[in-house]
Amino acid sequence: MSFTQFQFKSQIAANIEACGYQAPTPIQEQAIPKVLAGKDVLGLAQTGTGKTAAFALPIIQRLADGPRGKVRALVVAPTRELAEQIDQSFQELAKGTGLRTVTVYGGVGKGGQIQKFKRGVEVVIACPGRLLDHVNCKDLDLSKVETLVLDEADQMFDMGFFPDIRRILKHVPRQRQTLLFSATMPADIRKLAEETLTNPVEVRINLEKPLELISQALYPVAQKQKTALLLHLLKETTDGSTLVFTRTKYGAKNLAKKLDKAGYKASDLQGNMSQNQRQRALTGFRDGEFTVLVATDIAARGIDVSRVGQVINFDLPATAEAYTHRIGRTGRAQRSGRAVSFICHDDQVMVRAIERLQGMTLDRLSVAGFDLVDEVEQPRPPRAPRPASSQRAGGKRKVTTQRSGEQQRSGTKGQNTSPRNRPGKSVGRRRAATNSSNIFGLGS
Numbered sequence: 025m026s027f028t029q030f031q032f033k034s035q036i037a038a039n040i041e042a043c044g045y046q047a048p049t050p051i052q053e054q055a056i057p058k059v060l061a062g063k064d065v066l067g068l069a070q071t072g073t074g075k076t077a078a079f080a081l082p083i084i085q086r087l088a089d090g091p092r093g094k095v096r097a098l099v100v101a102p103t104r105e106l107a108e109q110i111d112q113s114f115q116e117l118a119k120g121t122g123l124r125t126v127t128v129y130g131g132v133g134k135g136g137q138i139q140k141f142k143r144g145v146e147v148v149i150a151c152p153g154r155l156l157d158h159v160n161c162k163d164l165d166l167s168k169v170e171t172l173v174l175d176e177a178d179q180m181f182d183m184g185f186f187p188d189i190r191r192i193l194k195h196v197p198r199q200r201q202t203l204l205f206s207a208t209m210p211a212d213i214r215k216l217a218e219e220t221l222t223n224p225v226e227v228r229i230n231l232e233k234p235l236e237l238i239s240q241a242l243y244p245v246a247q248k249q250k251t252a253l254l255l256h257l258l259k260e261t262t263d264g265s266t267l268v269f270t271r272t273k274y275g276a277k278n279l280a281k282k283l284d285k286a287g288y289k290a291s292d293l294q295g296n297m298s299q300n301q302r303q304r305a306l307t308g309f310r311d312g313e314f315t316v317l318v319a320t321d322i323a324a325r326g327i328d329v330s331r332v333g334q335v336i337n338f339d340l341p342a343t344a345e346a347y348t349h350r351i352g353r354t355g356r357a358q359r360s361g362r363a364v365s366f367i368c369h370d371d372q373v374m375v376r377a378i379e380r381l382q383g384m385t386l387d388r389l390s391v392a393g394f395d396l397v398d399e400v401e402q403p404r405p406p407r408a409p410r411p412a413s414s415q416r417a418g419g420k421r422k423v424t425t426q427r428s429g430e431q432q433r434s435g436t437k438g439q440n441t442s443p444r445n446r447p448g449k450s451v452g453r454r455r456a457a458t459n460s461s462n463i464f465g466l467g468s
């Protein structure tokens with residue numbers, strides 16, 4: 025299938041080519057004809073599937089004709105970073121059409137945004153709070169909006185934006201096209217979809233597909249050894265950049281400092297930073313100025329940095345769904361990636377939830393000197409030394425420490441099958457997570 029079937033205007037077709045897109049992604053194949061036909065669309069797709077272009081291209085095609093200087097398309101997104109990213113896609117795909125865009129979000133002055141409104145824009149890409157602020161102050165008129173996009177609806181719900189969205193809906197015409205995208209479809213999102221969409225066409229992209237490009241593994245490790253293990257893994261990393269997730273803003277800042285001290289080009293990205301600092305960190309990471317970005321879940325969704333070679337969950341996230349979003353930052357746009365997570369004793373419940381959602385048991389890896397064997401086995405009487413190789417005993421897997429710097433995949437004696445050696449292949453076995461009482465695969 026090729027983009028020519030959509031009969032985009034020649035300028036738009038040239039822009040698609042300049043972006044290097046050779047063929048539409050599955051969500052583009054499904055959604056573009058429906059959006060072009062003016063239908064409402066409910067899109068179930070995670071980021072990394074090409075969903076931004078799936079809505080941007082047909083919107084640009086429609087707006088290329090018709091009046092200028094009025095807000096004709098409104099995209100509402102949960103975070104400033106995502107708004108900027110969507111804006112970038114619009115700008116690339118609308119180059120040469122004369123269409124003007126503006127991003128609207130808080131944390132920066134209103135003046136620059138108001139000036140752009142005054143000069144005239146056709147596409148507004150906004151976070152809910154600041155958008156309402158402008159609308160209430162009559163800085164911005166949404167009465168001519170033809171297409172409304174609600175992007176990452178589940179994240180907007182998580183962030184408590186639904187009351188704002190319902191207020192925004194009162195300012196856009198009833199007669200309009202609405203496109204709603206969400207990675208998941210819990211009851212609240214479905215309810216919003218029912219309220220906002222008219223006879224929608226549902227397009228759904230199999231969640232597992234992009235994740236197949238991502239190898240996933242767990243490192244059982246003592247909390248106090250996490251930093252040392254991270255430094256060890258970074259030392260071994262030669263391909264692409266690394267996105268590290270921590271649970272807290274302070275943790276992200278602190279860890280980025282430590283990495284910086286250790287000689288890595290590292291930055292943090294967390295909610296205590298000003299918008300300028302956040303943008304600088306993200307741009308620096310995209311451009312390769314920083315090879316390691318230590319972030320809170322602020323960066324878990326929507327953010328597209330196609331060179332992310334690996335995601336490291338220094339701390340596990342609060343939900344299994346957040347894990348899926350985090351690891352989706354790698355393996356984007358048909359590239360392979362790797363995702364590893366450090367797990368401690370307190371993570372038992374979350375590991376099980378993650379494995380249930382992923383529908384597989386993730387491999388446990390260990391590096392000499394960094395695994396949890398000592399801690400797990402501490403309360404037990406000393407036992408006879410075991411040979412330095414992985415073993416099976418009593419049907420459960422054991423991990424023993426390896427020569428310094430060597431990684432061992434538990435339960436796979438002698439096979440060189442660590443994810444690093446099998447790029448692009450999922451190392452987790454496709455079976456439901458077991459009810460094993462020990463998440464570490466350490467055979468207690």
Ligand code: AMP
Binds near residue numbers: 357
């Ligand atoms: P998104 O899911 O919109 O965040 O897009 C993820 C990445 O896929 C972005 O880097 C896009 O530039 C890229 N992309 C979008 N459409 C295509 C396509 N048809 N072919 C190749 N890459 C694409």
